[in-house]
Amino acid sequence: MKNCSLIIKGKYVLTMDDKMSVFNDGVVAVDDDEIIAIGEKEILEKYKSEKIIDAGNSIIMPGLINTHTHAAMAYFRGLADDLPLPVWLEKHIWPAEAKYVNKNFVKKASALACLEMIKSGVTCFNDMYFFEQETASVASRIGMRALIGEVILDFHTPSCKTPKEALKKTEEMILKYKDSELISVAVAPHSIYTCSEENLSKSKELADKYSINLHIHISETEKENKDCLRDNEKSPVKYLDELGILNNKTIAAHSIWLDDEDIEIYKNRQVKISHCPISNMKLASGIMNFKKMRESGLVISLGTDGAASNNTLDLFSEMRACALLHKVNNLNPEIASATEIVKAATINGAKILGMDDKIGSLEIGKKADIITVNLNKPHLTPIYNPCSHLVYAVNLADVENVIVNGKLIMQNREVLGLDEDRILEEACKFKRN
Numbered sequence: 001m002k003n004c005s006l007i008i009k010g011k012y013v014l015t016m017d018d019k020m021s022v023f024n025d026g027v028v029a030v031d032d033d034e035i036i037a038i039g040e041k042e043i044l045e046k047y048k049s050e051k052i053i054d055a056g057n058s059i060i061m062p063g064l065i066n067t068h069t070h071a072a073m074a075y076f077r078g079l080a081d082d083l084p085l086p087v088w089l090e091k092h093i094w095p096a097e098a099k100y101v102n103k104n105f106v107k108k109a110s111a112l113a114c115l116e117m118i119k120s121g122v123t124c125f126n127d128m129y130f131f132e133q134e135t136a137s138v139a140s141r142i143g144m145r146a147l148i149g150e151v152i153l154d155f156h157t158p159s160c161k162t163p164k165e166a167l168k169k170t171e172e173m174i175l176k177y178k179d180s181e182l183i184s185v186a187v188a189p190h191s192i193y194t195c196s197e198e199n200l201s202k203s204k205e206l207a208d209k210y211s212i213n214l215h216i217h218i219s220e221t222e223k224e225n226k227d228c229l230r231d232n233e234k235s236p237v238k239y240l241d242e243l244g245i246l247n248n249k250t251i252a253a254h255s256i257w258l259d260d261e262d263i264e265i266y267k268n269r270q271v272k273i274s275h276c277p278i279s280n281m282k283l284a285s286g287i288m289n290f291k292k293m294r295e296s297g298l299v300i301s302l303g304t305d306g307a308a309s310n311n312t313l314d315l316f317s318e319m320r321a322c323a324l325l326h327k328v329n330n331l332n333p334e335i336a337s338a339t340e341i342v343k344a345a346t347i348n349g350a351k352i353l354g355m356d357d358k359i360g361s362l363e364i365g366k367k368a369d370i371i372t373v374n375l376n377k378p379h380l381t382p383i384y385n386p387c388s389h390l391v392y393a394v395n396l397a398d399v400e401n402v403i404v405n406g407k408l409i410m411q412n413r414e415v416l417g418l419d420e421d422r423i424l425e426e427a428c429k430f431k432r433n
Contacts, residue, residue, distance in 0.1 A: 011059070013060045026040055035364055051408075077308060085309075115420060152166040154194060174212065207249065213250075214250050248269065264296070287326075291326065302345050302348075323336045374400045
């Protein structure tokens with residue numbers, strides 16, 4: 001028998017591989033940071049370990065991947081609700097950011113966000129905000145995987161006086177984290193309505209220089225769409241395409257107000273989509289054309305957006321909302337199947353971030369980013385289909401263990417290496433102030 005660093009056992013192993021393989025009474029063997037064996041009980045005849053997680057009646061699956069968020073906005077959860085995006089952003093969020101956001105704010109708020117995501121089974125997130133090195137530091141210390149992007153705007157921000165400074169800071173982070181196991185960097189121009197053509201083009205040049213992702217909000221609201229048509233006589237997608245911004249490393253958040261030509265451009269440029277259904281519904285921004293995008297072969301993942309507009313970082317809620325929204329919007333219960341939605345939260349998320357060679361599915365040779373979901377609950381009994389349960393019945397409190405890069409970071413709902421009480425206390429202190 002071969003020694004390995006960790007063995008995980010459970011009722012179902014949901015791999016999310018190309019064949020959607022599921023192993024009953026399954027076992028995953030991990031050595032260091034890598035999956036070395038996966039299958040049924042026979043794995044236990046070949047591998048042994050001093051550390052065994054017997055998850056019992058559970059689903060063992062890849063960690064969830066949140067492909068669009070603003071982690072440190074967790075401190076603004078519930079600050080301004082029931083408002084349209086322009087009012088919410090310009091009258092409430094931007095003034096609050098100008099008043100409160102600094103390095104210490106981002107450090108503390110990112111700790112709260114990471115705690116929330118870990119406890120809801122998220123092992124990797126794609127973030128765009130200010131002082132992103134603080135978010136990266138928190139994620140790295142906890143043991144989470146993250147793609148970070150210092151937001152680029154035309155105007156003075158809490159972290160950068162100019163867009164030039166934001167681009168410089170981005171490049172510094174690219175170089176700092178180029179060999180990191182857990183942290184990657186994207187270039188993050190906010191949107192067409194906050195970035196000039198010059199700054200959009202400079203952002204693309206930097207992304208191209210290092211062959212990395214460019215993360216941007218696109219066509220989130222009808223106003224954005226109408227303003228672009230008025231000012232440029234073309235849609236935001238066509239505008240960005242003519243600037244040469246769009247390609248297979250573009251992560252397009254939201255992408256709601258797209259016409260058929262826009263979807264064709266996305267298809268031709270292989271643009272990746274982060275769909276944020278709850279934030280879009282809450283801000284009444286609109287409904288993304290999920291059906292047409294999927295028929296066009298586009299890769300769709302799921303993001304929560306920030307906790308200020310969602311108001312959680314819970315991808316299980318996002319999965320359920322996504323499935324139900326598109327079924328009722330199309331009056332077709334067969335659209336957005338449970339399997340398709342779980343893919344959006346796992347392997348498609350990895351594809352969006354360019355990490356599908358490492359994470360997003362449980363396969364030999366991939367990194368061990370794994371969660372276990374406890375099925376010993378009344379609302380999860382009985383079970384006929386694991387994917388169906390994950391979308392329509394499971395909630396974040398059912399996640400019991402979380403492993404990232406082969407390391408156990410949550411065990412029996414306790415996040416290791418974090419003082420949860422202190423993080424919550426700090427958040428409450430901020431709110432009182």
